[in-house]
Amino acid sequence: MIRSPKNSHLWLPALLKQRIALRKPPADPTHVYVCLADHFEPGWGRAPLEIQRQRVDTWMRRYPEIAARHRDSQGRPPQHTFFFPAEEYVPEHLDRLAKLCQGGWGDVEVHLHHDGDTAAHLRDTLLTFTNTLYSRHGLLRKGPRGEIAYGFIHGNWALNNSRPDGRWCGVDDETTVLLETGCYADFTMPSVPSATQSRVVNSINYAMPQDQPRAQDRGLPARAGQVPPNGLLLIQGPLSLDWRHRKWHILPRIENGEVDAHHLAPSPERVALWIHCRIHLPGAAGHIFVKLFTHGAHERNTRALLGDHLGRLWHCLEQFCGPESSYRLHYVTASEMFQVVRRLETTPSQQVPTPADVSSTEP
Secondary structure, three states: OOOOOOOHHHHHHHHHHHHHHOOOOOOOOEEEEEEEEEEOOOOOOOOOHHHHHHHHHHHHHHHHHHHOOOOOOOOOOOOEEEEEEHHHOOHHHHHHHHHHHHOOOEEEEEEEOOOOOOHHHHHHHHHHHHHHHHHHHOOOEEOOOOOEEEEEEEHHHOOOOOOOOOOOOOOOOHHHHHHHOOEEEEOOOOOOOOOOOOOOOOOEEEEOOOOOOOHHHOOEEOOOOOOOOOOEEEEOOOOEEEEEEEEOOOEEEEEOOEOOOOOOOOOHHHHHHHHHOOOOEOOEOOEEEEEEEEOOOOHHHHHHHHHHHHHHHHHHHHHHOOOOOOEEEEEOOHHHHHHHHHHHHOOOHHHOOOOOOHHHOOO
């Protein structure tokens, strides 16, 4: 279960205000895009190479077996996005994940744990790793200016040096480095119960470059039919209060979209909380984004996820967004979720597109 949050005074007022504003019924139909972002760390716990191989092999064997039983509203199976840590790079792991992705089961993006870093060193780390993923493993893709484009999740949640003690980052203006190295969007938030949680919640917004920590605290919302600003797109996951499962039978628990062995198993109630956060672009209320996360390579989580958690997750989503409901379910990768956002931004709000085959598009 989630521990007591450390900086609720920063984000809780925004969350409560938002819940009041979302009392209006959703659009009909409403398209729901679901992305499961996996902080995939085969080397977790300083595991020897043989243990790392076993962790990757388990996902290679089991994931397609389970995912093949499920389909979204367009007949597509669930998509898994592996955010692989740059500091844990092992070529054979990426070769295997690339093969899994080529089979149509997901995608690979960039994860990074660092501490006491500098902007110059961070820039070199990201450029080296993304070039390796693209050139050696056939992963990632080129952006509109010919740069290698990637999605990003910050290790230990410390995006833009956001920890009060300054640990696990070191680069105040990390936003600028990410933009300069081809990052199309960050998927780190929410981070509750960590003190790194931003003031902005349940939002798709832009963090603008600045020379002090926590750029994500002052986001400019992405809007349908509006040219995006020159900032870093932040695609956040759901953050909500769960009054059905109370701590000490009094206080609501925090729902942050994490799917693992330590949290409540996926359920219709959790799915409803995620979707009712209604993370969307103003002007496109009929398109809701649900970015969930996990740490899939940790053994306890692997047993839960590939045991029954993933199957239960997809079953609950497919039931909630069934043919008789007003919701249309779309399983997407992180890159595809970004593509939907970008399409909505570049289309006049009165002509919001219906979902196409986003898997064929490029950042």
